[in-house]
Amino acid sequence: MIGNVAGIRPYRRGSVRIEAQRLHDRTLIHNYGHGGAGITLSPGSALEVLDLLQAIQPGVQHVAVLGCGVNGLTVATRLVEMGVRVQVFAEDFPPDTTSDVAGGQFAPSLVAHGRDDAERELFQRSVQRSFEHYATLVGRGFGVFPRLNYTTEQSGSALRQVPVRDDGPVQAFEQLPIEGVQSSGYGFSTFLIEPPTYLARLRADLLTQGVEFRHARFDRVEDLRDLTADALINCLGLGAGDLFGDEQVVPIRGQLVHLEAQDLPYLLSHSGYLFSRSDVLVLGGTVERGVRDAVASPQRCDQLLQRHRRFFDSQ
Numbered sequence: 001m002i003g004n005v006a007g008i009r010p011y012r013r014g015s016v017r018i019e020a021q022r023l024h025d026r027t028l029i030h031n032y033g034h035g036g037a038g039i040t041l042s043p044g045s046a047l048e049v050l051d052l053l054q055a056i057q058p059g060v061q062h063v064a065v066l067g068c069g070v071n072g073l074t075v076a077t078r079l080v081e082m083g084v085r086v087q088v089f090a091e092d093f094p095p096d097t098t099s100d101v102a103g104g105q106f107a108p109s110l111v112a113h114g115r116d117d118a119e120r121e122l123f124q125r126s127v128q129r130s131f132e133h134y135a136t137l138v139g140r141g142f143g144v145f146p147r148l149n150y151t152t153e154q155s156g157s158a159l160r161q162v163p164v165r166d167d168g169p170v171q172a173f174e175q176l177p178i179e180g181v182q183s184s185g186y187g188f189s190t191f192l193i194e195p196p197t198y199l200a201r202l203r204a205d206l207l208t209q210g211v212e213f214r215h216a217r218f219d220r221v222e223d224l225r226d227l228t229a230d231a232l233i234n235c236l237g238l239g240a241g242d243l244f245g246d247e248q249v250v251p252i253r254g255q256l257v258h259l260e261a262q263d264l265p266y267l268l269s270h271s272g273y274l275f276s277r278s279d280v281l282v283l284g285g286t287v288e289r290g291v292r293d294a295v296a297s298p299q300r301c302d303q304l305l306q307r308h309r310r311f312f313d314s315q
């Protein structure tokens with residue numbers, strides 16, 4: 001066994017928060033609360049942020065991005081493409097953020113879908129735009145791979161949100177085509193996004209393009225006053241809830257077991273999920289609401305391992 005990892009999903013009740021406000025005479029756009037789907041939704045969320053920024057402050061020249069997880073890096077990338085000067089401020093940088101803990105499947109799971117029509121539409125648009133964006137990164141050194149996700153009948157509600165790709169509709173199987181598995185289920189075309197490769201590549205590209213990365217810790221909203229940018233984008237994940245007193249933000253701990261990588265060209269979802277990246281094979285599927293301690297519990301990870309064993313033993 002290679003090891004266990006744990007991280008805290010920055011879940012937000014109701015919806016991901018993509019919203020603008022005025023702060024210290026500047027535009028501040030919030031972009032946080034992606035729960036268990038930050039890798040999945042970050043490209044679409046970044047486009048929503050840019051749409052808002054261009055509507056409120058067209059021609060903005062200098063933006064401070066707060067946070068250097070997948071959302072901060074993705075927003076920074078889109079801003080640089082627009083020719084904006086970007087500074088990224090964060091306490092932790094890859095490989096030490098929650099985004100680095102993520103398994104890396106494209107699946108909008110453990111994230112709120114919105115409370116009203118406008119929020120639900122925004123969510124669906126973000127899923128769609130993200131999916132289309134990841135399709136453009138395949139084969140270009142970003143660690144993004146097209147994959148089939150096989151899911152049993154009982155699992156996969158989040159997978160049913162994955163848009164259908166041109167090259168393969170959702171397939172139903174009387175028996176999933178995996179050795180040793182008898183269960184019926186579905187196959188969805190989706191993506192595997194390997195966080196170690198993806199986050200490192202985003203950051204390296206930004207460094208090449210002259211983006212400044214600055215270490216900073218914001219304990220009070222007042223701490224943001226000294227930043228000199230014309231606009232701020234809040235991609236602080238769980239930290240955004242603390243800084244802005246957002247009581248809708250709820251930590252949800254997740255733990256993963258990392259085993260040795262195998263040559264598995266698919267993802268599998270049953271009562272847990274498993275897939276292999278090029279560095280490790282990932283077993284996941286734990287959900288601990290309200291827990292903020294990002295330390296893996298050997299007992300909990302052993303239970304996760306047993307859950308996966310029971311699935312194969314029951315076949």
Ligand SMILES: Cc1cc2nc3c(=O)[nH]c(=O)nc-3n(C[C@H](O)[C@H](O)[C@H](O)COP(=O)(O)OP(=O)(O)OC[C@H]3O[C@@H](n4cnc5c(N)ncnc54)[C@H](O)[C@@H]3O)c2cc1C
Binds near residue numbers: 031033035067069106
């Ligand atoms: C076990 C597990 C598995 C997961 N698997 C998947 C998956 O397969 N697919 C998927 O799409 N998602 C997955 N996720 C969810 C995903 O990891 C998160 O949604 C995502 O990391 C959120 O990204 P973020 O950029 O918003 O926040 P983060 O990655 O947490 O980044 C936040 C940034 O803000 C900084 N920051 C925070 N507070 C402050 C402060 N006060 N001052 C200064 N800086 C601060 C941090 O240092 C960091 O740089 C998983 C999560 C877990 C825990």
